[in-house]
Amino acid sequence: MNVKTEPLAINMGPLHPSTHGVFRMLAVLDGEVIVDLEPVFGYLHRGIEKLAEEKTYKQVIPLTDRLDYVSSMSNNLVYVLAVEKLAGIEVPERAQHIRVIMAELQRIASHLMAIGTWANDLGTFFTPFMYMFREREKIIDLFEMVSGQRLLYNYLRFGGLSHDLPDEFLPAVRKLLKVMPGYLNEYEELLKENEIVLARSMGIGVLPEELAINASASGPVLRGSGVKWDIRKVDPYSLYQHFDFDIPTGITGDSYDRYRVRLEEIRQSLHIIDQATQDLPAGEVKSKVPLNLRPPRGEAYSHIEAPRGELGCYVVSDGSTNPYRFHIRAPSLINLTCLKDMVMGLKIADAIVTFGSIDICMAEVDR
């Protein structure tokens, strides 16, 4: 008997529980196997780059919050660094330390969310997700303490911070540093050697090292493929050269390695925060910057290691109060480049797991 079959085109998204926002995967299936996949996005495009051209330099900081709303502090940081480079503004050492603390806390919060949602994509019924959110909540409380906001912080300013840390911040951070390693071990017990997690994620969504480099992957996706590349080490900013930390890398570049890299990065971040809080210098947190900043004609590019990868900001000034051009190098967007190569020939369930392990934020992809 000759059975006639035909491929099934299926639209996963834009409203799908596992697309982490409004992402659409146009997948062509042969049974359960993916034979073609095209990522479609733009549903959340707000034209932030164009909007920024109409705003003064200071007014752009709240806009950067809205790029990757899961790690607003990192977005603040990259923009502030770019404008400081452009206008030649000095930053007090205390502010630099606090920026490092904030960036690393943000990395922990973002990675926790990444691991939690990834575990959800694996099919756990929200248990790891809820555990991760329990800890993320503590970090968000810290951010609320310093900035009054829980999601979009708008905390950094040119030449420093909007205001100094409150008195109760450092004890709270120390408390967090004390309890976090125990929680991390708990997560590892829950996920690291779970046979089903291993079977579902090892060897799934493999990104070879060469392809990762060629496709400009960055962050945990690049490091999961075994490339020791971290902007904090290779091009230090905000005093990262003074802190001691390792760059965890994966071996095979599969979904499991990316998850392991994230978990190890949380440990390293805790280590960095520990150092930064211990020798936190006293002094000013903001240098004198004119309220209506007019940087000289020119351009500046800054890049940082955001939780999702290399986040770059390119600012061009024509000497006026508004940026002439404001460009963001969005790691979420660029990491998606080889999604198709990673999931071809796998099953739908694997595609979801692979996509979850890349960890994107749609607000940053679409901007």
Next chain:
Amino acid sequence: MTNPTEAEVITAIREVFGEGAAKLDDRSGILVPVDMWLRVATYLCKDRGFNYLGDLTAIDYKDHFEILYRIISLEKNQSLLIRVESTDREHPEAPSVITIWRGADFMEREVYDLMGIDFLGRSPLRRIFLWEGFEGYPLRKDFSL
């Protein structure tokens, strides 16, 4: 991350491709003519080890478009800024570097979508953020909000 002396790279490019192939820009970076760019890019990637495309974007300077490539060598930890100018206001064009750096795929589509620069030598460009049929290119300076 260090920058290689741009003069050194320019000399090397000129040795291979002739005098007009590279020029030091007065801001920073290297200015490469648009018709030589694909060959220069291949050279930089294959022979000079700039195997990682860090960033690709374009700026509208009203009389010309400038496309910026920030290329990185992971082994030597060096980065290099390449500027390519496209003067045609109506139909700006540049060669696509997708065959050299796969990562250029979405970045070129983004530049096409928002700035309207056509990259030749790859699968036809489609809008990436905006919908098909959208009029104009928002990041151009003559597109007012």
Next chain:
Amino acid sequence: MRSFINYPPAPPDWPGGYWWHWLVFTLIIIAFVMTMALIFIWYERRLVGRFQSRLGPNRAGPFGFFQPVADAIKILTKEDIITSRGDRVIFWIAPIVGFVSVVMIFAVVPFWEGAVLVDLDAGLLFVLAMGVIPSIGIFMAGWASNNKYALIGAIREVALLISYEIPMGLALVGVILMANSLSLEGIVQAQEIPFFVLQPLGFFVFLVASLAEINRTPFDLIEADSEIVAGYNIEYSGAKFAVLYLTEYVEALAASVLLSTLFLGGWRGPILPPVIWFLIKVMAMFTLIVWIRSTLPRLRIDQMMSFNWKFLLPLALINLAVVTLVVFSSLPGWVAFISGSLVLIIYLALWSVIFRRGGKFVQT
């Protein structure tokens, strides 16, 4: 069939003759099933809340006890949508097919000594037969929805069905051999020592296979919400969805009831009245199922099939061999316990290593 119509087995000392017995017990069973399903919904949500370090529903009534009622009111007042190009008739019938057949399982389950609607001589076969029909209902629902996700879910259900049904049946053969009876009443009577002690392997296999049968984690492939959104019931809303949702919990109830009847000794137990023992065992089994659900991720479709065929089926056969040996050579019970547990531990350890080595080794 003849014996079923003409000679319904008489319950001992029940007043009013057969017809009263049937009427009363039908009402009792329906009331039991509906109440327990609602209690299960509440219980699962509260318990999963505890597992996930959150509260769970706690607003409607004491401890949120009336949350299922509030949910039911909400669901029943929702708009009833049928996809325009779906198969309307099958779309309508599918939830009913599933629900009715699951409720029929309870007809042969003894709640007390003699407290059973009909003590069929072929009770276990009846249970197996009725247990399969909900899968047909699920397939009908997925097929009639005219939705790609629903279709994938429906096809997965069929793949799941042919995988888990054989180990499940083989695990039951061990029970039949040991009890020397197919009637559930007879099986409970035979359990001087509960069968999960005498054949831990069979208990394990039946537990895992029932997880697959009731579509619970790690086998919830057919409604994998992170992959195919909700699978077969994606297009259902309103009352029809309520029935599908209820069916799931009645299936879970049926699985707990069967596990406790076949392996935990049903209503047997000291001091407390038998029906209380029965309920305690059912709740314990359901707690176990919820615990598994809130702990484990989901298997992939091919992993699920290789798991069922390569892991559960040999295990069920080993169990059958052990039980046969024990029963026919009249060995004491502890031999069965020790040999069964030993095999289970060794087998689990071996397979854990194979699974641990990643996707390659378990792919088909």
